[in-house]
Amino acid sequence: MIVTGCPPRVVTFWYRCVAMSETSPGSARSPRLPPVRVLHVGGTGLLSSACADAGIRAGHEVWLLNRGRTRNVPVPDGVHRLVADARSPAAVAAAVTGTTFDVVVQWIGFTPDQVRADLDLFAGVGQYVFVSSASVYRKPPAHYLVRESSTPLENPFWQYARDKIACELLLSEAHRRTGFPVTVVRPSLTYGPSQIPVCVGSWERPWTIVDRMRRGAEVIVPGDGTSLWTVTHADDLATGLVGLLGNPRAIGEAVHITSDEVLTWNDIYREVGRAAGVEPRLLHVPTDALVAADPELEGTLLGDKVHSTVFDNSRLRDLVPGFTATVPFTEGIRSTIAWFEADVTRRLVDREADALWDRIAEVYTTALARVVPPPIER
Numbered sequence: 001m002i003v004t005g006c007p008p009r010v011v012t013f014w015y016r017c018v019a020m021s022e023t024s025p026g027s028a029r030s031p032r033l034p035p036v037r038v039l040h041v042g043g044t045g046l047l048s049s050a051c052a053d054a055g056i057r058a059g060h061e062v063w064l065l066n067r068g069r070t071r072n073v074p075v076p077d078g079v080h081r082l083v084a085d086a087r088s089p090a091a092v093a094a095a096v097t098g099t100t101f102d103v104v105v106q107w108i109g110f111t112p113d114q115v116r117a118d119l120d121l122f123a124g125v126g127q128y129v130f131v132s133s134a135s136v137y138r139k140p141p142a143h144y145l146v147r148e149s150s151t152p153l154e155n156p157f158w159q160y161a162r163d164k165i166a167c168e169l170l171l172s173e174a175h176r177r178t179g180f181p182v183t184v185v186r187p188s189l190t191y192g193p194s195q196i197p198v199c200v201g202s203w204e205r206p207w208t209i210v211d212r213m214r215r216g217a218e219v220i221v222p223g224d225g226t227s228l229w230t231v232t233h234a235d236d237l238a239t240g241l242v243g244l245l246g247n248p249r250a251i252g253e254a255v256h257i258t259s260d261e262v263l264t265w266n267d268i269y270r271e272v273g274r275a276a277g278v279e280p281r282l283l284h285v286p287t288d289a290l291v292a293a294d295p296e297l298e299g300t301l302l303g304d305k306v307h308s309t310v311f312d313n314s315r316l317r318d319l320v321p322g323f324t325a326t327v328p329f330t331e332g333i334r335s336t337i338a339w340f341e342a343d344v345t346r347r348l349v350d351r352e353a354d355a356l357w358d359r360i361a362e363v364y365t366t367a368l369a370r371v372v373p374p375p376i377e378r
């Protein structure tokens, strides 16, 4: 833990948190952390809105900074709003002038250029949480079990992951040089009311997969669907992330936050189908063929989802004692489907993705029929 060389406000924050946590029962391993004033840059997104909600419930003073364009996500009572375009450091500086924050959570930093200005803008905060991604871990993996301490950061398949790695390196260098109080959080595939987590789906129009299932159209599963995968509900991510806020032991740390439930992709698709009231027709297609059909799939498949990935969450549990993900996929996906069912305007279909999947299914099933040996004549 670096305290020497930190800006005075960081040191004050650190000692305040340690002093309050050490007076609570169980002390070092189960600290009762004081409430903090936290600014979420973002805050009305799928993940960040769950964290804003959980922050309010935990007694924190929660502020959101965004452009005010995303209006379909309810903001809990008591949340303070700031409006600015995060891509303009001057606009952010103007919006936050006059307010000091104990913690800033950066949800929408994707490249070092977008994050660099935060080193000055938020130089005085007690903790800066950077939301990265578990896609930063080495692909293909050398070991199925991902641990922060032993899994290198390297992803030759996905620019998004390489950019997140570059952001992490910039921030950890600032931590080493000046004591910038960064905590890196790495979610893996995380869903919530408005997102259906599948391997080949439409992120913008998630209902597309259910629409296909209900029409009896094949849904595409890469490989043979037996690789292991982890999906996490946004409420569980929020429990872990809120446990890190104002947590002095989390400063200088990088930690993933996931469920401990391990499923195969076949399980995940079938569970989505069950929640939607259908038995889905799965079409297993080699990943190479999918990437050849749509090169944009390379990052999300070869750079992430087709590799068996199971997370060891012991570092999180060390920092947030008692953390357990409590939303099993069977339960979470039912409430997600119910959210879509509640309003027809949510059930949009991505016609372009649909047409691509139809084309792949047609080519692949035709090719498969051609390699089936003719019946042996007796």
Ligand SMILES: NC(=O)c1ccc[n+]([C@@H]2O[C@H](COP(=O)([O-])OP(=O)(O)OC[C@H]3O[C@@H](n4cnc5c(N)ncnc54)[C@H](OP(=O)(O)O)[C@@H]3O)[C@@H](O)[C@H]2O)c1
Binding pocket: 041, 042, 043, 044, 045, 046, 047, 048, 049, 065, 066, 067, 068, 069, 070, 071, 084, 085, 086, 087, 107, 108, 109, 131, 132, 133, 134, 186, 187, 188, 189, 190, 191
């Ligand atoms: N979901 C996953 O499975 C997953 C996995 C790994 C990592 N992550 C990481 O999680 C983060 C995304 O979190 P999320 O799901 O909560 O976000 P999101 O759904 O992408 O929402 C974006 C939020 O940021 C605001 N915003 C967007 N552009 C802005 C701008 N230029 N200036 C100010 N505000 C802006 C939006 O509000 P306005 O539109 O009103 O501005 C909204 O509040 C990303 O860093 C992503 O890499 C997600």
